Amino acid sequence: MEDVGSVVAFWALAVVTLGAALVTALVRDLVRAVVALVVSFLGVAGLFVLLSADFLGVAQALIYAGAIPVLIVFAIVLTPRAARDNAETGMRWPALVLAGALAGLVIAVAVATDWGDGAREGFRETASAIGEALLNRYVLPFEVASVLLLAAMLGAIVLVRED
Amino acid sequence: MSPFLAEWWDLRDLGNLVGAILEWISERGAPDWVTYVLSGIVGIVAVLLWAILSQLAFIWIERRVLGRMQVRLGPNRVGPWGILQPLADALKVLAKEMVTPRNADRVLYWLAPILVVVPAILVLAVFPFSPGMVVADLNVGVLYIVAVTSTATIAVFMAGWSSSNKYSLLGAMRSVAMLISYEVVQVLALLAVPVFTGSMRLGDVVAWQDNYNAWLVFLQPLGLLAFIIASAVEVNRSPSDIAEAESEIVAGYHTEYGGIRWGMFQLAEYVAGFAVAATIVTLWLGGWTLWGLEEWVPGWLIFLAKLYGTFFLFIWMRGTLPRIRIDQLMGFAWKFLLPLMLLNVLLAGLEKVVWTETGASAGLVLPAFAVLNFALTAALIVGWGAIAGGLSPRMRAKRPLLVREVGGIYYQPLP
Amino acid sequence: MSVGLEHFLVLSALLFGVGLFMALAKRNIVGILMGIELMFNAVNLSLVAFARFLEAAERLSGQVFVVFSITVAAAEAAVALALAVAIYRRRESVDVDRINLLRW
Numbered sequence: 001m002e003d004v005g006s007v008v009a010f011w012a013l014a015v016v017t018l019g020a021a022l023v024t025a026l027v028r029d030l031v032r033a034v035v036a037l038v039v040s041f042l043g044v045a046g047l048f049v050l051l052s053a054d055f056l057g058v059a060q061a062l063i064y065a066g067a068i069p070v071l072i073v074f075a076i077v078l079t080p081r082a083a084r085d086n087a088e089t090g091m092r093w094p095a096l097v098l099a100g101a102l103a104g105l106v107i108a109v110a111v112a113t114d115w116g117d118g119a120r121e122g123f124r125e126t127a128s129a130i131g132e133a134l135l136n137r138y139v140l141p142f143e144v145a146s147v148l149l150l151a152a153m154l155g156a157i158v159l160v161r162e163d
Numbered sequence: 164m165s166p167f168l169a170e171w172w173d174l175r176d177l178g179n180l181v182g183a184i185l186e187w188i189s190e191r192g193a194p195d196w197v198t199y200v201l202s203g204i205v206g207i208v209a210v211l212l213w214a215i216l217s218q219l220a221f222i223w224i225e226r227r228v229l230g231r232m233q234v235r236l237g238p239n240r241v242g243p244w245g246i247l248q249p250l251a252d253a254l255k256v257l258a259k260e261m262v263t264p265r266n267a268d269r270v271l272y273w274l275a276p277i278l279v280v281v282p283a284i285l286v287l288a289v290f291p292f293s294p295g296m297v298v299a300d301l302n303v304g305v306l307y308i309v310a311v312t313s314t315a316t317i318a319v320f321m322a323g324w325s326s327s328n329k330y331s332l333l334g335a336m337r338s339v340a341m342l343i344s345y346e347v348v349q350v351l352a353l354l355a356v357p358v359f360t361g362s363m364r365l366g367d368v369v370a371w372q373d374n375y376n377a378w379l380v381f382l383q384p385l386g387l388l389a390f391i392i393a394s395a396v397e398v399n400r401s402p403s404d405i406a407e408a409e410s411e412i413v414a415g416y417h418t419e420y421g422g423i424r425w426g427m428f429q430l431a432e433y434v435a436g437f438a439v440a441a442t443i444v445t446l447w448l449g450g451w452t453l454w455g456l457e458e459w460v461p462g463w464l465i466f467l468a469k470l471y472g473t474f475f476l477f478i479w480m481r482g483t484l485p486r487i488r489i490d491q492l493m494g495f496a497w498k499f500l501l502p503l504m505l506l507n508v509l510l511a512g513l514e515k516v517v518w519t520e521t522g523a524s525a526g527l528v529l530p531a532f533a534v535l536n537f538a539l540t541a542a543l544i545v546g547w548g549a550i551a552g553g554l555s556p557r558m559r560a561k562r563p564l565l566v567r568e569v570g571g572i573y574y575q576p577l578p
Numbered sequence: 579m580s581v582g583l584e585h586f587l588v589l590s591a592l593l594f595g596v597g598l599f600m601a602l603a604k605r606n607i608v609g610i611l612m613g614i615e616l617m618f619n620a621v622n623l624s625l626v627a628f629a630r631f632l633e634a635a636e637r638l639s640g641q642v643f644v645v646f647s648i649t650v651a652a653a654e655a656a657v658a659l660a661l662a663v664a665i666y667r668r669r670e671s672v673d674v675d676r677i678n679l680l681r682w
Contacts, residue, residue, distance in 0.1 A: 005196070010581045014589050021596040021616055030608060031324055032271065037612050038317050040593075044619045051586070051630040053641050056648075058306045060622075063648055066313025068615060068655050070343050073320050075608050075659040077336060079666040088603040089675055095602035103595030110587035115632065123630070125302045126641060127363060133642045145649045152653030156660035160667075 009050050017043030030076055033086050038069050055127040177296055177463065181205050206298035210287045217471075218433040222249040225478050232482035253426070261422035264327055271325035276420065276427035278318035282311045283434040290441045291366050293451045293462030304365040305357055308442055309350050312397065312435070316342045322428070323416035334415025337405055337489055344496040345393040351504035352390040355383050355511035356446045369450030375525050378449040381533040382514075385507045385540040387447045389500050391476070394439040396492065399432060400477050402484035405492060440473040441466075448473070498551050503543055510539065586627035594620035607662040607672040611655065618651045 020040035024033045041064035048057035076084070088095075123129070134142050185198045223238070223246060230237025238245035263272060288298040289307055301307050316339055323335020356379055357363045360371040372378050380387050399407060407415030417428045444450060448469050451462030487495070514536075518528050597620060600613025622644045629640025666672050 058310045062310035069317045089605045092603040099595045099599035103591045106591035156656045159660040159664045
């Protein structure tokens with residue numbers, strides 16, 4: 001990706017995504033954290049589109065910016081007398097050290113490795129290719145995933161039903 | 164560049180004019196990115212202008228039509244037949260003070276009206292007003308419509324939450340519950356369209372309908388019906404405007420908003436309504452085609468005529484139908500529309516398989532499917548309604564569980 | 579100046595770090611869940627980046643993995659939030675410091 005548009009788009013989206021993620025981690029109010037989280041997810045969707053995964057980008061926007069925040073919002077509203085703040089426990093410094101160390105390790109590996117990626121073109125239209133793959137090569141995981149979704153739905157209903 | 168492009172004076176497609184101007188600019192030596200950015204800006208400005216002008220017109224039309232339907236006059240003081248009423252309203256809204264409640268979460272309260280408008284306008288980018296008049300003809304257009312409209316949910320919740328007003332919060336929770344329920348119905352109704360056309364690009368969907376001379380409304384009557392109902396809920400229009408039901412919770416999630424912020428919510432609602440009408444026209448009613456008339460009349464005029472006609476349908480529904488109670492509305496989505504939509508997708512897939520496997524000609528298969536689907540639609544609606552509505556009282560839920568959570572009032576039925 | 583695979587991997591690692599910090603250090607169950615979702619996103623991003631830069635054109639395995647990952651994440655979010663609501667109903671709190679019935 002050498003062209004100016006891609007480079008500018010990458011840096012803008014990277015700043016938005018990471019900045020919104022940091023806001024999510026640092027802001028004290030839970031609802032504001034959810035809003036920042038949505039911005040971060042939309043940034044990732046933009047990065048997907050930049051990586052020529054158009055179907056995934058739209059699916060990401062649909063699920064992570066449309067569905068999951070709504071679930072989180074419901075969880076916040078259905079726990080009315082719980083604390084609304086997003087504070088850390090006493091383990092914040094060990095957690096920070098551990099998270100920083102892990103991120104540093106992964107970055108070191110990612111930079112040190114010679115990935116041997118050539119300058120190849122992005123994919124064209126991915127929606128139909130993904131559909132083909134799901135129904136040919138990955139048909140068994142596809143079915144398992146649908147059973148998993150059903151089980152999760154039933155589990156969620158059973159967990160919160162009032163008896 | 165689109166293959167449809169012709170000379171600049173060919174106003175059957177305004178894309179020709181824009182294309183000619185851009186070509187003229189690039190011949191003067193401007194680099195590629197200038198024309199690229201310019202074409203985007205032209206498209207966005209055109210869509211915005213169209214949306215705002217249409218909204219101004221429809222504020223007047225809606226109020227006059229509703230007046231007629233309810234045997235009263237409607238606005239008739241400002242200008243001839245009250246035609247300047249929207250301008251007066253706009254001036255009033257602009258001049259009003261914007262009040263912020265003392266306990267409001269200021270950041271979210273300020274952001275919500277902006278974030279509500281953004282998705283409503285973003286959706287309009289994918290609709291082909293005519294072959295060359297589309298800002299971005301994405302190859303995942305159908306999914307894009309759903310994805311972008313679904314992001315409005317969180318903005319609505321922000322508005323209700325940050326106002327720190329119980330009616331706002333009730334309205335926001337009702338709205339969120341409605342949106343996620345009817346989004347499922349909407350997605351399933353939309354899903355049957357790419358099954359037939361084999362493409363999620365809206366331009367291809369229109370081309371498919373033009374090619375087979377078969378609007379998808381004939382093949383998917385059930386899907387269209389469910390989509391209209393679900394869309395009326397999504398854009399908060401009566402009979403399902405319970406998120407802002409005046410007689411129950413003041414004005415719902417925008418109770419605390421005034422001035423231009425309130426105007427933003429109104430704008431978002433109207434533009435979302437236009438987007439829904441545009442979706443219906445593009446996917447089910449043949450878009451900018453009208454069986455050959457598009458050769459003589461500009462395609463965008465046909466598209467707009469269909470769009471306004473579809474929007475009129477929503478006004479008509481608002482004028483005729485009473486508001487539905489929230490638990491009835493939720494039950495209707497999950498118990499009635501959702502099973503029917505699952506059946507509809509299955510049916511569409513079966514018909515597609517029959518069509519491709521037998522290799523029958525389209526002229527034979529499509530009318531047969533149309534007749535079959537209309538018969539099935541009637542049978543399913545009547546049959547499923549009888550089954551779901553005829554359950555004995557003992558088998559119904561004792562108390563709609565969601566009602567208390569999302570702020571409804573439930574009346575204990577008489578023994 | 580160009581953008582390569584390393585750029586996306588570094589971004590993904592940073593995003594994962596933020597998510598891990600949230601999952602480890604937040605007191606509210608909902609906050610922990612948001613951290614987990616961020617980690618999911620970081621992994622998805624690196625998978626799509628690998629698919630874009632390393633994979634042969636026809637296979638798209640990386641993107642198909644992400645489809646499954648998004649599916650599982652949605653199911654996980656539903657169950658985890660149901661758990662949060664269920665815990666709240668019992669104990670009137672979603673503070674993980676207070677939910678210590680299973681402590682040795």
